[in-house]
Every structure is written in C-alpha cells, then in structure tokens.
Amino acid sequence: MASGVAQEATAACPPLPKLFAEKWIDGTLPQEPSTQVQKLDNDSFVIRQSVKTNFEAPFLYLLFGRDRALLVDTGAEGGQIRPAVDRLITQWLAAHKRSSIPLVVAHSHSHGDHVAGDATFRDRPDTTVVGLQPSDVASFFGVHDWPKGIATFDLGGRALSIIPTPGHQAAAIMIYDPRLKILLSGDTLYPGRLYVPVNFLDDNRASVDRLASFAAKHPICAALGAHIEMTSEPGRDYGHEAPEHRHEHPLQLPAQAIGELQAGLRKPLDTPDQRQVHDHFIIVPVPARLE
Numbered sequence: 001m002a003s004g005v006a007q008e009a010t011a012a013c014p015p016l017p018k019l020f021a022e023k024w025i026d027g028t029l030p031q032e033p034s035t036q037v038q039k040l041d042n043d044s045f046v047i048r049q050s051v052k053t054n055f056e057a058p059f060l061y062l063l064f065g066r067d068r069a070l071l072v073d074t075g076a077e078g079g080q081i082r083p084a085v086d087r088l089i090t091q092w093l094a095a096h097k098r099s100s101i102p103l104v105v106a107h108s109h110s111h112g113d114h115v116a117g118d119a120t121f122r123d124r125p126d127t128t129v130v131g132l133q134p135s136d137v138a139s140f141f142g143v144h145d146w147p148k149g150i151a152t153f154d155l156g157g158r159a160l161s162i163i164p165t166p167g168h169q170a171a172a173i174m175i176y177d178p179r180l181k182i183l184l185s186g187d188t189l190y191p192g193r194l195y196v197p198v199n200f201l202d203d204n205r206a207s208v209d210r211l212a213s214f215a216a217k218h219p220i221c222a223a224l225g226a227h228i229e230m231t232s233e234p235g236r237d238y239g240h241e242a243p244e245h246r247h248e249h250p251l252q253l254p255a256q257a258i259g260e261l262q263a264g265l266r267k268p269l270d271t272p273d274q275r276q277v278h279d280h281f282i283i284v285p286v287p288a289r290l291e
Contacts, residue, residue, distance in 0.1 A: 034080045049076060062088055067154075147165070
C-alpha cells in the first residue's frame, strides 16, 4: 500500500471496532443452533453456519438497500441457510412496512462451501442467483475488463463496489460497503489459512496489489472474511476439520492486514504446503488446481 495515502484513508476509522455483541457459535456447547445471526446495523446482517453442521463453519452476509437485498454466499453442505435468510427478510420487510424486496444471491467465490445452498434459492420468488463462472460474475455486476475493473452495484441508496480478486479461485470477488466502511473479503483474506494454488500465485498477487491500491483511496474499518481458522493465540490455527473452535480469533481484521498480505505474497511461495505464518493469518500455497 502507498503508506501516506493509506494512512489518510484509514484515518476515518477508529481503532478496530468490536463489531459483534455476542460470542460466535463455535461448537463448544453440546447443543447450538444451525445458524447464528448478528447485525452490523438494521440493514446489514452476518450469518454463521454452525461447525456442527460442517467443519468449514462459513460466514455469510445479507445487505439491504432501498431497492434490493444482496446475499453473499449460501453456505456449505449441511447448512440450513435459506430459513435464516427468509426470516431476516420477513423481519426487515415488517420493520419497513413493505411486502417484498428482490433478492440477489451472489458469491465471494465458487468453491463448494460457499455455494452448496444455491439450489434452495433458485425456486425462491423474486430471487436471482448469480452464476459461478468469472464471465457470469462480470456480466451480472457489469465488471468491464475483468479482473482489473471495479463495478458499482447499487442496492438503492447503498452503492457497493465489486472488486474482482481471482487467485484463491477464478471467480473470487470482494465487496466494499462505503456506508459501514467494511470490506467483505471472502477466502482471499480472513483469520485463517489463505490457500493459494501455485499456478494462480501471479493472479493472487495482482489481485491483492489492486486491492491495496483500492484500500489506499477508500477508508476500510474492518475486513470481514468467510471463515475463522485462527485461535486467539497469534500465529496458531485450528487443525483441519476441527470439530470446535475454542478461543477463536475475532472475525474482523484491520485494513493493515491487506498490506501485510501484499508483502507476504511477494515472498517465495512456490513450494506447496510450505506455510508462511503471520499473527492473524497463514498463507498456504497448495498444488495446482484447474480453477
């Protein structure tokens, strides 16, 4: 990041805020609900899928504007996401004395633990499910010159920036909300293992370079990713498919993590599974993938 401009952009943010009043469900109790919802404001909701339904325990995001709502991701196998989303929409409509609002279902990227619930939304009235290929994403959001272009997607009085970030996966995007000054950062940046196929390292580096340039011009108070795989102990993660996440790292990361990721990606990462450990995430190059 260009440090002077970056500092100016982040100056609009207080120290990393405590965004969530409740402790996230983490598999440590004998019983827990299949989903948990916490709100960022009256138009912005974060949904967590229980680790007891799937070890991935992903986070999903539901944002409302005046004209439409956007759901980012539909969860992993075993999830019960649509009932939670329908309940939130019903409550939002009642609070706004409205009878309907169109829903767009999009994805941070196209891996199975983020799209497994798509089928449950395809027959939902007044709902559009965005396709899973980069061309589908670019076409729907109007991203010109994928992946270099950035599109604006207006929910109605709430204009989001759609930022292509291929590397972890070919159709990956991030979403910036200037109202809350948050960045929905998917699997490209979150407190956990950041998997990068060795054949897509250059794509990932270029994506994070573009992201750093964006962050230098836009205040980001927190990056909210799609998982938590780190403990509260710096540099320590949970084992793969851990059945519980005792003493989790917070979901949110500060904007400075973008620069840290950018610097980390500039180092040699050509050996699969040779981990590069940071306090709040671990970069993990993995063998080549098709996408």
